[in-house]
Amino acid sequence: MKKKRYFAAFVVLFxxxxxxxxxxxCIGSVNIPFSEIPRILQxxxxxxxxxxxxxxxxxxxxxxxxxxxxxLALSGYLLQTFFHNPIATPFTLGVSSGAKLIVALVMVASLxxxxxxxxxxxxxxxFAGSMLCMGFVILMSKVINQMAMLIVSGVMIGYICSAxxxxxxxxxxxxxxxxxxxxxxxxxxxxxxxxxxxxxxxxLITMFFVFLLSKPISAYQMGEAYxxxxxxxxxxxxxxxxxxxxxxxxxxxxxxxxxxxxGIAVPHLVKGLFGTTQPILxxxxxxxxxxxxxxxxxxLARTVFTPTELSISTVTAILGAPVVIYIxxxxxREKMG
Amino acid sequence: MPGKEMAQRLSVVLxxxxxxxxxxxxxxxxxxxxxxxxxxxxxxxxxxxIVRESMExxxxxELANRDFNKISDGQKQRVMLARxxxxxxxxxxxxxxTSFLDIRYKLEFLSILQEMSRKRNLTVLMSLHELDLxxxxxxxxxxxxxxxxxxxxxPEEIFTQGYIPQLYQMTTGSYDELTGDLELPSVQEKPxxxxxxxxxTGTSIFRRLQRERKxxxxxxxWENDIDFASAKSLAAEVISVPAFHYIxxxxxxxxxxxxxxxxxxxxxxxxxxxxxxxxxxxxxxEYAKIKGKLITYP
Numbered sequence: 324m325k326k327k328r329y330f331a332a333f334v335v336l337f338x339x340x341x342x343x344x345x346x347x348x349c350i351g352s353v354n355i356p357f358s359e360i361p362r363i364l365q366x367x368x369x370x371x372x373x374x375x376x377x378x379x380x381x382x383x384x385x386x387x388x389x390x391x392x393x394x395l396a397l398s399g400y401l402l403q404t405f406f407h408n409p410i411a412t413p414f415t416l417g418v419s420s421g422a423k424l425i426v427a428l429v430m431v432a433s434l435x436x437x438x439x440x441x442x443x444x445x446x447x448x449x450f451a452g453s454m455l456c457m458g459f460v461i462l463m464s465k466v467i468n469q470m471a472m473l474i475v476s477g478v479m480i481g482y483i484c485s486a487x488x489x490x491x492x493x494x495x496x497x498x499x500x501x502x503x504x505x506x507x508x509x510x511x512x513x514x515x516x517x518x519x520x521x522x523x524x525x526x527l528i529t530m531f532f533v534f535l536l537s538k539p540i541s542a543y544q545m546g547e548a549y550x551x552x553x554x555x556x557x558x559x560x561x562x563x564x565x566x567x568x569x570x571x572x573x574x575x576x577x578x579x580x581x582x583x584x585x586g587i588a589v590p591h592l593v594k595g596l597f598g599t600t601q602p603i604l605x606x607x608x609x610x611x612x613x614x615x616x617x618x619x620x621x622x623l624a625r626t627v628f629t630p631t632e633l634s635i636s637t638v639t640a641i642l643g644a645p646v647v648i649y650i651x652x653x654x655x656r657e658k659m660g
Numbered sequence: 661m662p663g664k665e666m667a668q669r670l671s672v673v674l675x676x677x678x679x680x681x682x683x684x685x686x687x688x689x690x691x692x693x694x695x696x697x698x699x700x701x702x703x704x705x706x707x708x709x710i711v712r713e714s715m716e717x718x719x720x721x722e723l724a725n726r727d728f729n730k731i732s733d734g735q736k737q738r739v740m741l742a743r744x745x746x747x748x749x750x751x752x753x754x755x756x757x758t759s760f761l762d763i764r765y766k767l768e769f770l771s772i773l774q775e776m777s778r779k780r781n782l783t784v785l786m787s788l789h790e791l792d793l794x795x796x797x798x799x800x801x802x803x804x805x806x807x808x809x810x811x812x813x814x815p816e817e818i819f820t821q822g823y824i825p826q827l828y829q830m831t832t833g834s835y836d837e838l839t840g841d842l843e844l845p846s847v848q849e850k851p852x853x854x855x856x857x858x859x860x861t862g863t864s865i866f867r868r869l870q871r872e873r874k875x876x877x878x879x880x881x882w883e884n885d886i887d888f889a890s891a892k893s894l895a896a897e898v899i900s901v902p903a904f905h906y907i908x909x910x911x912x913x914x915x916x917x918x919x920x921x922x923x924x925x926x927x928x929x930x931x932x933x934x935x936x937x938x939x940x941x942x943x944x945x946e947y948a949k950i951k952g953k954l955i956t957y958p
Binding site: 546549 | 666671682694
């Protein structure tokens with residue numbers, strides 16, 4: 324009975340993912356007929372413009388949306404587990420903004436000395452920023468035991484980091500600043516195959532470790548004291564969880580800038596779809612859900628106001644924020660009885 | 661001891677509230693198998709069998725598919741006990757497991773524990789605030805005062821005259837070791853009411869007078885009367901006779917003196933109760949009536 328539901332849910336997620344993937348390849352300022360796609364992917368495309376658009380622009384962008392969207396949802400899921408709070412995400416806790424700040428500083432510095440920045444260095448900078456903010460949030464959580472206040476303080480840190488980033492971006496005078504500006508709002512544009520390769524490696528390796536963590540996560544869901552009694556080394560587990568989550572969100576920030584609400588909305592929707600919170604199911608499901616969610620959002624960002632492109636956060640916020648409001652209302656209702 | 665080995669030998673039921681999301685009771689119980697499962701925590705057929713057995717032992721099989729967050733506190737506590745049991749420990753530690761339960765669930769919960777410890781040779785270690793329950797269920801009691809164990813022994817050693825008030829540093833009221841009754845402090849003034857009581861008829865009146873802050877004297881009570889303990893705690897003055905003894909003339913004289921001094925007299929005993937041994941009480945009630953002091957308490 325339950326197994327059937329899980330199976331059906333996975334089928335739904337896979338179908339959505341494939342559907343959005345194909346739509347992302349076909350739809351755009353130039354619409355490419357669906358029948359062309361298989362041929363182009365096999366490398367026997369007849370129309371050169373079509374081939375160029377799909378393989379050089381849309382495919383890397385779509386794959387980036389898949390990988391980064393999945394990573395973001397997973398990172399959100401891990402943080403929600405860590406804080407036992409359904410609205411904890413890299414974005415709400417200011418971790419994304421911290422990563423953004425450090426990356427912006429590194430970018431500006433590299434422009435100053437006209438050095439080309441590699442993908443790896445970007446991830447490293449983002450990771451450093453994430454850990455910095457994460458460390459701060461964890462320190463705060465020792466002092467503030469009220470979850471709402473913790474989120475508020477996270478949002479504040481996020482604002483401070485964003486303000487400093489804006490400051491840096493405003494005063495960095497270079498032609499490349501346009502890119503920097505786009506990136507600081509969040510966007511999947513301008514991603515090439517090299518970027519995709521790097522993010523795939525990072526995210527897949529991290530995913531592997533997250534899978535290994537699925538059993539401890541299930542123990543941790545019962546609360547720390549019980550987890551300890553189940554034989555879990557809680558403090559070590561917490562450190563590993565934070566590092567993995569930070570790597571995932573750092574990877575996203577490095578390539579696509581801060582993307583809001585995916586980390587909250589997707590895990591929540593996926594939980595509802597599966598009717599369970601078992602980590603062994605949630606981990607792949609959040610990844611698939613996040614991938615589909617970001618693909619669809621990116622599609623909207625690209626196509627709704629062509630030729631103007633919206634930032635990805637604009638779309639994720641419009642679709643994701645209502646989910647957050649719904650979560651809060653439901654929690655309130657549950658508490659009242 | 662490494663965590664896993666420890667977990668296979670000791671399990672806990674804590675006061676900490678668990679709010680697992682979207683888990684039914686069976687899932688919650690199944691988390692107890694954690695130390696026995698492999699890398700990905702997937703339960704085998706054998707594991708599920710143990711889960712079901714533990715649920716049967718605690719009699720919660722009908723809760724299996726209910727959402728854990730939507731059951732009562734008493735039921736939750738039993739689910740957590742089943743969880744602890746299916747961890748198959750040698751020792752189970754419970755932190756105030758009965759604190760939030762009403763008396764029915766308290767008794768049910770403790771009787772399950774008692775059964776477990778006898779049938780499965782399980783060591784149960786728990787903290788309790790309820791003295792009466794502690795005295796009944798424990799093989800051994802450790803009394804904790806501050807941060808040290810003040811006394812350790814069988815219940816008979818613990819519930820001895822005067823130890824409990826000393827342990828809790830009680831300064832007001834009283835505690836009766838035998839019945840476990842607690843009484844508020846008596847009104848220590850010159851008695852204005854005399855109560856002729858006995859055979860359990862007096863206690864409720866004594867408590868009522870205490871609530872109304874009225875000082876009273878009572879008698880004549882045999883020291884094995886069930887009214888005696890509360891009288892001793894609540895009355896300003898008690899005239900008593902040692903157990904199974906006859907009432908002496910001296911005691912009757914003393915009682916009459918008190919009746920003379922008090923403004924009114926209440927007799928809680930019926931005429932038909934005051935026969936044989938207790939004939940003297942009937943005479944005393946008659947004496948009060950003649951004096952015009954006998955009242956029926958509203």
